[in-house]
Structures are given as structure tokens and as C-alpha cells.
Amino acid sequence: MTNTTITAARSGVPRDTILSGDCIEAMRGLPDASVDLVFADPPYNLQLKGTLHRPDNSLVDAVDDDWDSFSSFRAYDEFTSAWLAEARRVLKPNGALWVIGSYHNIFRVGAKLQDAGFWILNDVVWRKSNPMPNFRGKRLTNAHETMIWASRGEGSKYTFNYEALKALNEGTQMRSDWVLPICTGHERLKDAEGQKAHPTQKPESLLYRVMVGTTNAGDVVLDPFFGTGTTGAVAKALGRSWIGIEREESYRKIAEERISRVRRLEAGALAVTQSKRAAPRIPFGQLVERGLLRPGETLTSMSGQRAAKVRADGTLVADDMTGSIHQVGAALEGAPSCNGWTYWHFRKDGARVPIDVLRQQIISELGPRPN
Amino acid sequence: MTNTTITAARSGVPRDTILSGDCIEAMRGLPDASVDLVFADPPYNLQLKGTLHRPDNSLVDAVDDDWDSFSSFRAYDEFTSAWLAEARRVLKPNGALWVIGSYHNIFRVGAKLQDAGFWILNDVVWRKSNPMPNFRGKRLTNAHETMIWASRGEGSKYTFNYEALKALNEGTQMRSDWVLPICTGHERLKDAEGQKAHPTQKPESLLYRVMVGTTNAGDVVLDPFFGTGTTGAVAKALGRSWIGIEREESYRKIAEERISRVRRLEAGALAVTQSKRAAPRIPFGQLVERGLLRPGETLTSMSGQRAAKVRADGTLVADDMTGSIHQVGAALEGAPSCNGWTYWHFRKDGARVPIDVLRQQIISELGPRPN
């Protein structure tokens, strides 16, 4: 234990402190049924092989730390079951668990936590507004991570602050997909050399939403993979008690220093600062996918003089050129640019109608809150 | 098999038909390595009476078991492993699998498909633009489902139409989160009583994106949980072959009728933006042979800072090194690699132009290639 350990005599559980060492062993030192929430960001077991360069030839700084390396799926599963069992033991009967992961590990973790008796309440998708692209064009941009929210057992009376989350979401029910930026800028902790202090630091906004939604003030939150202490920082700000477990001394030091700088937020200051909503971008291809226009259908220009055919991937063909609705429109007109939405028309009930009305239709179906 | 069965004698795999019966047994009747893509929407209700089979094809008597989570999860896992094993057997070496599910089952399915040797390429979130709200306010609105895209094995050369998906998304990389509406309105099939014909009918837009992105025209797509045939309908429209397996006769009838009404899109509309990788290779030396560049001519780097001279054999000389356009570019930049086609420029009418335009000129002179 670190020198900041303060043990609450009444419950027997340490509070607001970082325990050092392996997470399973450290949890063994905690009493049964002493924690309200576990937030866990376990190693993802990424299984990366070679190196990866960006198209500009710069090197991608990959997660190659020893703590993320497991010899096999079986070894990872055993590790997962072990820490989940301890987490479940230290949870109060009405406690709950959050775990975050990617496709590399989250399916295994989800299955194991079901096996352990946890009861899944939701899976929540963290949709990153600014993910790293796929540089080689071999897969989809991996633009999200998955969190699982589960109560200790099927009958648990878990905490869910429905109204608080609804307020955070501007008055409508909070959904299972959360759009939040990754952790960058001043929030991203740096080491003495100015490099990122931890390879996988999570944004505070994510933990903020978790704790506002599924804990009460005064609750004890345990993070068995504490890292640089995002969980502790947000817990302190929100008036929750926290316990962190971290093996690496360098991370513990950074986390302690970080949390010591945090001040508790006033109750009224909470429900603010959510990401601003941008107008939804509707790609033309979506009109084709959704059957509003058919591949092979002919579009005509505003004047009616030009024509193009829609292809299956949402590009247009006219004469010998193909491209987006904007590119083909601009080329046909010899213009530097062209707003294809208003330029191109389709036939509807005998009339020629700009394709923009179809876009407006989709936007209106999305409702007032596209986020 | 249904009366519409048409067996392609050459390949031994039936095409464009619905097979009746249990999906595992029906797949056993298909030859090895005969299918390009499996799209599966398996049941996730753990209390399926009589649908669960062990790998030895014996029935799992799950309903008589006590309903502790362990026994039912295990039964579901055995069922999952059994159909995944058959799906993997019938897939071609470079084939791929899509599975869709919710938090009730997707973690178990994901873990089992990794265990079976499938290699996850992406998990994709179908974010519903119009989900059902959570009426009791006890959880988050369950606003998404999860799909897993996996190749048959780690080394598989899976199909990914990067450029087509990028075009569908109007020029930026397709991400792993797809916003699409649920299946409603005219698309939603009704039975004789006007009730929805199938409880979990998927939108065609979802299958459209899957097939445009990860199959080619002419591919064989197998759906072992065919239901009312969304996979078949989209496959037919997009010029893919399809095989459905469905045990319920009522669903089979609806699906057959539905698919018979679908018309295949014309070939020109099916065309999709091609990647550069599909273009023929032109050796740099050909530019010299054809007189598009002269031996002795000077090329300059993108920035204009570096220069090299063309030699008669299509190599470059700069400083004291010679080599290909790529090798010399990489060496001069100290980069791990370099695309010489876009790096090197020549003078044309006073302007600096990348040598890639000369290659494009040759490619276009070659005319359209037979596919």
C-alpha cells in the first residue's frame, strides 16, 4: 500500500488510495461485499505483430507493453475469470461492474462475466469522434470500443440514475451509444520526456458519464487496473470514494499526483459541458443503401441537359467519368465545384425533384437529436 | 430441400435456394470450401425448445435442465460451436463470416468463433436511428446491435471493397459504427393477419452494406438462419448467389415469394469503385521504352529538393546511388518505403507533374480490362 492509504475503520475497506501489486492479489486483501462499483479497463490482448506506418511514413506508436501480452486465449480467459471472481466477491449484493474492451478481448470478457454470475444490463458503445484511421485500407476504421455494464447478479437492485442521464442527454433517454472524443490535448498526461505517460488513458468524460449514471455520492468505486488514475480523478471530483490497484510504480506516482490536484465539483456544476452537436452528415450513398434511389436509376442536372446513372456504391457515371455527385456535377459543368444535392434531380410521380429532398427526409427521420 | 432447389452441377453447391431443416444438418449436406460468405443472425433466446444441438448432433435437452445460467449458457455455447464449425467447413479458404447479435448472445458467439479459428476483422455496431425506448427507465435505451466480421482464418485473403465503402460514405473511410434505421414500413413483411411476419427482420440496408463491402458479384452467400430471407433478397438484387437455411415452413414460403419479386440490378449499376490495386502493373521502364521519358532526363522529388536522372534501363541515379524509382526515393528520404510514382515529378510545359500521370496514360490506353 502507498503512503496515502487511509483506511475507513468502519467498513474495513481502504478508501481514496492506490494499492500496489497484482490486481487479483490486492483484491484478495479487500473484504467481501465492500464496494459499490467496479470499473475495469483490463489489458486488451491486442496480439500485434509487425510495425505499422502511416501513409506519410511516420511510425504508429503501438501498445507493445508486456502487460498486454498473453500466451494464448486460454491464458487470457483464466486471467479474466480470476479477476472477475475477486471483483464479484468484493462487490456489495447490489453492486455493479463496468468493463471496457475492444473486439480483441471483449467477447471473451463478456462470456466469462456471464459465466461468473454477473447479469448484463447493457452493452454500451463508446463511439470515438476522432479515432485513428485504418492506414492501409484493409479494414473498417476501428472507431469504437465496447463497455459492458452488469449487476453482480440477476436480482441485484443496481443503481441507475435515469433522470441524471436524461438531463445529460438534453432531455431524452440516454442511449447505449455514447459519442465522446478520445483523450488528447492537455488532459493527456505526459511523462518527464513529454511522451504520453500511459498508452491507453481513457477520457474523463467517459468515466464521468458512468459514475453520474450508475453510482451515488459517497459510493465506493474500485478500479483494479488503475493506470494513471482516471477513475480516481473523476470519482474524487464527483464525491465518490475510490480504490485503485496498479502494479507499475510509475503509473501510481502519476495517478497520485494527478488526483491530488483534483477538486471536488460543486453539486450544481455537474450537468454541463457536453459535446456540441454538429448537423448530421448524410452521405449520398445512404440514399442508395436505404432504397430511396436504385442503382441504375438516372439522375438529371438542374437544367435537364445532363444525365448520370447511380451505381451501387453511391457514385455516379456520366459519359466516361465516375465520381461523387459533386465531382461529376462539377466536371459536367466545367465548374471548380458543385453542390450535387441541389444539382441532381430524380423523377418522382412524373416530376423532377432535387435529391436533396431525400436527404432532408433522412435527417427528419433521425429526429431532433442525432447524437 | 424446397421445390425451388437448383443445384449447380459443376460446383456441387446448390444456389439461389432455400434448404429446409435444422441449420447444422443442412450445412452438413454442403460440400467443403464452397461458400464465399456466411451471414448469420442466430437466435439468442436461451430457452429455445429443441433447437440446441451438441457438436455430435445430439439434442440438448436444455428445457428440462434447471434454469441456472450455467447450464443454459453451456447449451447455447454448444449450439454455437456446432453451427460455427459447419459454417467454417463450408467456407472457402478466403471466405468470411458475419454474425449479428445483442448483448444476450454476442459475447458468447464472439468467443466461440475465436476459439473455432475465425479471425476477427472488425466488430461493427449497427446504431439504430429509431430504436425502441426503454419504457421502464431502468436501463439505457438499447439502441444498437453488434456484428462481428471475421475471416475464416488468420491468413485469409478476405474480400474488402475499400473504395466502394469509402464512396458510399462520400469520400471518407467507412467506420465501424453504422447508423441505419430499423426495418419498418413497406419493407417490414406482414403475415395474413397483418402482424409482422418475423420478430427480428433485419433492414435490407444493413445487408446491402455488408455485401457491397465484403463480397464480389457472383459470390455465394450462405445464411443459415434465413428467416424471411433478407439476405437472399439483397444478394439477388446485387448479383450474388445465395443459399438460405430455414426450419420454419411459414418463413420459407414468405421468403421465396419475397425473393421472387426482387429484380437483379443491371450490370452497369452493380459496378463499384475499383481500388488502384486492381489496376494493371506498369513497370517504370515502360515509360522510357515508350519515349514518355528520355534517358538522361531529370526527375525531381515531391518537394523539389531532390533530383535524380533517368537511365536507359528504367533505373534512377541520384548522388552515388542507383535503383528503382521506389528505392532511390526511399533512400533519399530516409523513409522505410516510398511510392516512386507519386514521389517523382517531371517537367511538362513548364509545370512539375508526377510521373504517375504517365502511368495512368498508359493504363487508359490499354482500355477496360476483362474482369
Place this chain on the structure above:
DNA sequence: CAGCACCCTGAATCATCCT
């Protein structure tokens, strides 16, 4: 100080063909 151009970076299972 505003505006702009440029640089840097993020949990990444990121190539294929020919000899």
C-alpha cells in the same frame, strides 16, 4: 489577436507479387 498553415498523434490484430 485573429487567422491560417503546418505538424503531430491516437488500444492497430493494416500487402502482395514475383523470382
Place this chain on the structure above:
DNA sequence: CAGGATGATTCAGGGTGCT
């Protein structure tokens, strides 16, 4: 089958520094 050569490939956002 190993090894070498070719050549395809990125988005959003924050920081920095210049005009």
C-alpha cells in the same frame, strides 16, 4: 517457401508558430 521488389495507404482535432 523464403526473400526481395513493388507500391498503396489517413481522419479529426489539438498545438504551435508565423503572418
